Amino acid sequence: MDAIILQILNGLDKGSAYALIALGLTLIFGTLGVVNFAHGAIFMLGAFTAVTLDRLLNMSFVTIDPTRTNFLGQPLEVKTPYIVSWFGDSIGNGIIDWAVPLSILFSIPIMLFIGYAMERGIIKHFYHRPHADQILVTFGLAIVLQEIIKAFFGANPIPTPAPAAFRGSFDFGVWLGFPANAIIYPYWRMIYFLFSAIVISGVFAFLRFTTFGMVVRAGMADRETVGLLGIDIDKRFTIMFGIAAAVAGLAGVMYAPINSPNYHMGMDFLVLSFVVVVVGGMGSLPGAVLAGFLLGVLESFASMNEIKSILPGIDQIIIYLIAIIILLTRPRGLMGRKGVMED
Amino acid sequence: MSKLILTRRGLLKTGAVAGAGLAMPTVFASGAAAYTNEPKGGTVTLGFNVPQSGPYADEGADELRAYKLAVEHLNGEGDGGMLNTFSSKALKGNGILGKKVTYVTGDTQTKSDAARASAKSMIEKDGAVMITGGSSSGVAIAVQGLCQDAGVIFMAGLTHSNDTTGKDKKANGFRHFFNAYMSAAALAPVLANAYGKDRKFYMLTADYTWGWTQAASMKAFLEGAGWTMVKDVRTPLATTDFSSYIAPVMNSGADVLILNHYGGNMVNSLTNAVNFGLRDKMVNGKQFEIVVPLYSRLMAKGAGENVKGILGSTNWHWSLQDEGTKAFVKSFGTKYGFPPSQAAHTVYCQTLLYADACERAGTFNPCGVAEALEGFEFDGLGNGKTLYRADDHQCFKDVLVVRGKEKPTSEFDLLEVVEKTPVEKVRYEPDNPFFKGGSLGKCNPGA
Numbered sequence: 001m002d003a004i005i006l007q008i009l010n011g012l013d014k015g016s017a018y019a020l021i022a023l024g025l026t027l028i029f030g031t032l033g034v035v036n037f038a039h040g041a042i043f044m045l046g047a048f049t050a051v052t053l054d055r056l057l058n059m060s061f062v063t064i065d066p067t068r069t070n071f072l073g074q075p076l077e078v079k080t081p082y083i084v085s086w087f088g089d090s091i092g093n094g095i096i097d098w099a100v101p102l103s104i105l106f107s108i109p110i111m112l113f114i115g116y117a118m119e120r121g122i123i124k125h126f127y128h129r130p131h132a133d134q135i136l137v138t139f140g141l142a143i144v145l146q147e148i149i150k151a152f153f154g155a156n157p158i159p160t161p162a163p164a165a166f167r168g169s170f171d172f173g174v175w176l177g178f179p180a181n182a183i184i185y186p187y188w189r190m191i192y193f194l195f196s197a198i199v200i201s202g203v204f205a206f207l208r209f210t211t212f213g214m215v216v217r218a219g220m221a222d223r224e225t226v227g228l229l230g231i232d233i234d235k236r237f238t239i240m241f242g243i244a245a246a247v248a249g250l251a252g253v254m255y256a257p258i259n260s261p262n263y264h265m266g267m268d269f270l271v272l273s274f275v276v277v278v279v280g281g282m283g284s285l286p287g288a289v290l291a292g293f294l295l296g297v298l299e300s301f302a303s304m305n306e307i308k309s310i311l312p313g314i315d316q317i318i319i320y321l322i323a324i325i326i327l328l329t330r331p332r333g334l335m336g337r338k339g340v341m342e343d
Numbered sequence: 344m345s346k347l348i349l350t351r352r353g354l355l356k357t358g359a360v361a362g363a364g365l366a367m368p369t370v371f372a373s374g375a376a377a378y379t380n381e382p383k384g385g386t387v388t389l390g391f392n393v394p395q396s397g398p399y400a401d402e403g404a405d406e407l408r409a410y411k412l413a414v415e416h417l418n419g420e421g422d423g424g425m426l427n428t429f430s431s432k433a434l435k436g437n438g439i440l441g442k443k444v445t446y447v448t449g450d451t452q453t454k455s456d457a458a459r460a461s462a463k464s465m466i467e468k469d470g471a472v473m474i475t476g477g478s479s480s481g482v483a484i485a486v487q488g489l490c491q492d493a494g495v496i497f498m499a500g501l502t503h504s505n506d507t508t509g510k511d512k513k514a515n516g517f518r519h520f521f522n523a524y525m526s527a528a529a530l531a532p533v534l535a536n537a538y539g540k541d542r543k544f545y546m547l548t549a550d551y552t553w554g555w556t557q558a559a560s561m562k563a564f565l566e567g568a569g570w571t572m573v574k575d576v577r578t579p580l581a582t583t584d585f586s587s588y589i590a591p592v593m594n595s596g597a598d599v600l601i602l603n604h605y606g607g608n609m610v611n612s613l614t615n616a617v618n619f620g621l622r623d624k625m626v627n628g629k630q631f632e633i634v635v636p637l638y639s640r641l642m643a644k645g646a647g648e649n650v651k652g653i654l655g656s657t658n659w660h661w662s663l664q665d666e667g668t669k670a671f672v673k674s675f676g677t678k679y680g681f682p683p684s685q686a687a688h689t690v691y692c693q694t695l696l697y698a699d700a701c702e703r704a705g706t707f708n709p710c711g712v713a714e715a716l717e718g719f720e721f722d723g724l725g726n727g728k729t730l731y732r733a734d735d736h737q738c739f740k741d742v743l744v745v746r747g748k749e750k751p752t753s754e755f756d757l758l759e760v761v762e763k764t765p766v767e768k769v770r771y772e773p774d775n776p777f778f779k780g781g782s783l784g785k786c787n788p789g790a
Contacts, residue, residue, distance in 0.1 A: 068752070264398060
């Protein structure tokens with residue numbers, strides 16, 4: 001039982017990333033009708049805003065320590081971050097330690113801008129082109145973004161740890177009445193799950209309870225009519241693109257301590273996120289979230305030794321297998337709407 | 344006035360004929376040369392086939408730096424590096440056999456098909472007389488096979504699978520790097536000594552040639568040391584989040600986790616395992632431990648603080664204090680500003696060893712070079728006394744057992760050498776079950 005709860009937790013945590021990325025993808029598809037293959041790259045850019053802030057906070061001046069030597073036997077260059085020299089050891093290092101949570105604030109305007117610039121600069125020219133063209137241009141864009149990041153940060157993963165207070169793990173099982181050490185779970189993964197729940201609720205609340213959101217939802221349902229009412233729906237959709245980018249970016253920022261960011265991390269999530277969108281139903285926001293968590297949990301269960309001993313290799317195909325079953329039984333996905341991608 | 348009439352069908356036919364002609368491999372066609380790409384002018388071209396894109400691009404870049412340094416040293420430029428400490432004195436710093444060394448590079452992308460295509464192109468289009476490099480066993484085995492067919496020497500780069508000089512060995516292929524069997528042979532006694540003889544281990548293994556041979560070797564040696572295996576779980580190479588594979592470890596009864604992962608896989612699985620608190624756990628009344636059989640300092644950096652205290656093995660480390668290592672680190676560090684990785688070291692050695700064999704053989708003919716390398720004993724290249732065994736073209740030398748350093752003094756100072764396992768302890772017979780099957784075959788000079 002404890003093993004099952006642990007895999008559910010793992011699945012929810014994996015599903016959080018899928019759900020956040022798929023939510024952004026669906027927002028873009030639902031509003032602008034664009035199949036955005038660069039969305040994984042946006043997730044990756046988000047993680048790299050955390051890396052960038054970490055680097056900025058670690059910007060240092062160099063002093064020579066003649067008492068120690070470097071690997072060539074020359075006097076050692078000691079780097080001291082400016083922030084430490086300005087604010088002292090404890091505050092300076094404390095700020096550096098909190099680089100990832102601080103990146104949340106840092107990344108929102110950056111990701112909004114990147115999303116806005118992407119839509120205005122490139123994507124808007126492809127609204128009336130076939131989906132194949134949109135896929136090609138956004139996929140190309142993803143490769144360009146990846147290579148830019150690789151040129152700046154290299155190909156190796158870059159460690160971006162969580163604040164010291166949230167490193168390590170805690171005994172989740174004790175809370176549920178299990179014996180000690182039965183269910184140990186990392187703090188940060190739990191935070192990731194809670195964070196994604198907050199972001200997802202925020203997006204839904206924004207669309208549900210604000211006038212802006214209402215107009216966007218109306219536009220998603222019938223763009224032409226909303227336009228005829230004299231509302232500049234295009235402008236709102238551009239902002240939605242920015243919001244979708246910020247959501248994926250935030251997913252990336254918070255993911256950085258889970259796995260050290262590297263330039264191709266977006267591609268690892270992209271294909272799965274598309275499966276999530278399709279399983280959830282094209283254009284359905286709740287569907288994307290539901291499918292994200294569902295596939296995350298199923299993927300985790302498929303990695304269990306008990307399951308693998310019955311069906312070897314199931315962990316590699318489970319997501320696609322489920323996608324096939326759902327699409328065969330419900331061709332529009334779990335919560336797909338009639339008429340989307342059907343004309 | 345005549346008019347050129349171009350029909351679609353005609354164009355296709357002409358294109359097909361021309362394409363077939365162009366695509367015909369010149370390498371396999373017989374010619375006047377005694378062997379493939381016999382250098383005719385004043386230069387000789389070497390082909391450096393390294394990952395320049397993809398997840399191993401940084402390791403490939405480090406290999407390329409070392410190759411450039413080796414070429415400089417062979418041509419008599421720079422400070423000469425390990426040419427000064429190399430026990431063989433055949434190389435004079437005037438190129439190879441009096442010919443200036445030039446090179447071409449290819450991008451393996453750490454994909455077998457891309458690596459074969461780039462090696463083929465360097466052989467056929469650029470006239471490379473030797474191919475070297477790489478950062479993966481899958482790639483090494485693929486390129487080694489191609490070089491055997493094409494009639495050029497392959498000096499493998501970073502490849503650690505037993506199969507490279509085991510069931511997939513080839514007469515034209517040579518490996519300086521150590522292998523999975525040697526890692527396990529060196530690690531098992533150290534682990535038994537450090538963690539006790541009564542341990543239960545669980546393995547997560549990358550699902551490809553290197554992972555399989557690493558897991559099999561670790562299992563054999565650890566069981567030999569009295570440990571018991573709980574489970575060996577294969578993880579897909581594309582896995583990025585290992586949490587669902589780590590979770591079952593926790594309640595499996597195992598008290599040691601062996602991560603048969605390399606590169607990005609290793610960074611992620613180790614980070615995940617540490618985050619799940621495995622290292623803080625007490626199981627069976629013992630402290631839970633994690634082991635990474637094959638360390639790469641370059642990639643270990645990605646795991647940050649998580650490598651601290653973790654045992655593993657490595658082919659070479661820049662902190663060694665022998666004359667060869669000091670000369671190489673000085674040469675590399677002065678030129679590039681940081682110490683070389685083990686990948687850089689092995690490819691530098693391979694280039695020197697190839698050049699030296701050509702000098703001693705007096706020819707670039709792969710069969711002559713192979714003969715000169717077979718059974719060649721040398722020293723002064725950073726690993727102590729080393730033998731290039733004739734039976735399987737594998738180098739035999741001491742193996743380093745290392746541990747992630749608790750208090751690093753710099754960003755390069757991540758590992759400390761715990762023990763230098765003497766070569767006698769890791770040596771095996773050519774017919775050892777881990778290496779059986781396949782045969783070297785005959786050397787192929789091509790042409």
